[in-house]
Amino acid sequence: MSFDLQDIPLDSAASAAIAAQGLEYRLLDPGNRAALAAWIQADVRGFHRARPRKSDATHQLQVLTDRRVLGVYDPKAADRETPVATVSGWPAGLTVPGGRSVDAWAVSSVTVSPTHRRRGIARALMAGSVADARAAGAALAMLTATEATIYGRFGYAPAAQAATITIDRPRVRWIGPAAPGRLELVEPAELRNDAAALVRRAVARTPGEIDRWPGLLDRVLGLIDLERDFARATRVVRYDDEDGQPQGFVTYRITRELDEPGILDFDFLVAATDDAERALWRFLVEQDFVTAVRGRLRSIDEPVAWLLEDPRAITVSDVVDHLWVRVLDPVAALSARVYGATGTLTLEIADPDGPADGTFELEVAGNGRGELRRVDDTPSAPMATPTRAAPSTRRSRPSQGIRLGVQELGAIYLGGVRPSVLARAGRLAEVAPGSIALADRMFASERTPHLSIWF
Ligand SMILES: CC(C)(COP(=O)(O)OP(=O)(O)OC[C@H]1O[C@@H](n2cnc3c(N)ncnc32)[C@H](O)[C@@H]1OP(=O)(O)O)[C@@H](O)C(=O)NCCC(=O)NCCS
Incomplete structure (x- = not known):
């Protein structure tokens, strides 16, 4: 745009x-x-x-x-x-x-x-x-959103969650593979240029992440005012792969009282590769003289539990709706994503007085690409005089479809919740048996959606 x-x-x-x-x-x-x-x-x-x-x-x-x-x-x-x-x-x-x-x-x-x-x-x-x-x-x-009760009435729905993850440092024993690259502690200002490219690559890996605006990195890296306590406390470690190419970084601060071990808080873990993600997690959880490692706005599906011998060292708290989405143009929105299964599914979307209202057909081909087209605005055929229904000569399989509101569409859009869960909540219905199971398979996302910033 x-x-x-x-x-x-x-x-x-x-x-x-x-x-x-x-x-x-x-x-x-x-x-x-x-x-x-x-x-x-x-x-x-x-x-x-x-x-x-x-x-x-x-x-x-x-x-x-x-x-x-x-x-x-x-x-x-x-x-x-x-x-x-x-x-x-x-x-x-x-x-x-x-x-x-x-x-x-x-x-x-x-x-x-x-x-x-x-x-x-x-x-x-x-x-x-x-x-x-x-x-x-x-x-x-x-x-x-600051409060979860405000935006539903305007057609928004939670589409990606986030959580606080706290790790009990003394219980940490790393069982994951060693990353092949190396870690480098760098001054925040030194990372400024590499950081923008790394963030772009990390954003592209995760549904739910949004483009960062110029200025956000300056704030995260503490570059707005170097004399501030936040800036002075911010440390940055970068992960470089075997070829010396930067592949990720994390910004963190350790707060501690005199003679007491500290608490490590990190808010920006950016990984463009799985190696980088594991290496940065390892760096964080293996800090000495630290009792806890805490990350806010983390994914609810972090791999860290599978990298530690004792998964109970990890506490997941404050699981919140974080990204709220309001679909305006179902064709553009739904044609952009990749789907988890092939099939044809009719979506009867209710958006009273809103732009997403209508009936659409979603067709997903073998490569997972989806195409959505509106099927309710074709010029209507001359009305047939209602008569007795003609006896059917062959049994046709009823077409698969779901009925849902624009909020439910926003909720399933990134794969953050399965349509069957919304059906159990009475917020989505199928038009033929098997449609919800098909919708579950189609709307599944390979990666759990996650947004790691406020905006
Ligand atoms: C949230 C806020 C913007 C609402 O402003 P407002 O002008 O009072 O809202 P409106 O009068 O237009 O209310 C619209 C509807 O939202 C509801 N609503 C407004 N604020 C609400 C809140 N905090 N919680 C629940 N419902 C709320 C109203 O009851 C009204 O409901 P209805 O018309 O469906 O019956 C305002 O309270 C505010 O500035 N809060 C502090 C900052 C904030 O949290 N902003 C949200 C940023 S994500």
Whole structure:
């Protein structure tokens, strides 16, 4: 997707809903630093965070230049420059099963001031972001959520989970294979260039990961403000293969009291190969003078349990819905991924008043590639006069299909939950016996979807 985000017209329905409240919906000019600075203050306040340091605000201003930034303003407020609601969006690729990237629209910074909540402002902003996403040609919208109760009503569903993994260091005995390459401790700034390429390769390996934006690596590597405690504590180790080519890295910090062993926290483990992944895990779990190793936003399907003699040394906690997906264009979204089994399956998708509503046929060929086509908008044949059904001369096998809502479609899209689980929950139905079993096989993903960042 290449176009100017400023050229997308302001959604008239969202503008009207906001105007009905006596408020004004505005698209911010990326060149207007004062307006963006006030918007950032509203954003951090909305998330109950402290006012940003100067270095963070400057960094955030830079990040926002590549985004579509919108605010709601109250002309009666004492401070009319600070918005009472914020939202931002930008085009970003989402990796789908099979490794392709689908054009998606990332939604972030959804906040409504506590003084203006529960008047439908967030609802209007969500409708506006769907309009922006569609105008940008995105197959789906996506976000990470502070609370799991907000976005279902807007057609979003959890599509990839994440968990905290804690390892009891004294119980660690490595039983995995030794990686053939070598580890190198490097200064964060030294890794900056290699890191971007490694991240791109790692993102492409995992359904659920999204394109990283310029600036994210600077934050993770602590390069925004080198004097900050976070930056000073951040260490980086890189894995190079036998040919000396970088294949992964992890950023981590060890916190400890005087004379006490420490706790190692890592938040960014990037592996472009399985060797790199194993080598970095081994580096982390074999640290001396450390009691625990903790990683946040890890996959719920990490191989680490199979690399340690004592899998009970591992505690998985805080398993959360993390990536939320709202399908906008089923044809583009479902044709992008690879499927686990061949077959033909009808999808009757309910998305009342939404863009995904309709009946589609998914056909998956031998190479796992899927093709989805709409089957409910063909010019209708002249209505036949209803008469007695003609007696069937041969027994035809009923075609396979499932009925589901747009949320359920988002939930199964990356293979994060099996359709049969949603059927057991009464949220998905089959149109013929065997359809759910077929849907399970088709929507299976070789790799469990996982998103390792907030956005
Ligand atoms: C979440 C937030 C944006 C909602 O804004 P709002 O303008 O009050 O929401 P609306 O009035 O448009 O509400 C729309 C619907 O969502 C529901 N809703 C809103 N906030 C909710 C919440 N936190 N939990 C559950 N439901 C919520 C409303 O009840 C309403 O339901 P209904 O219309 O289906 O009956 C706002 O509370 C906020 O800024 N929270 C703090 C920051 C945050 O968590 N943002 C989300 C980022 S992922």
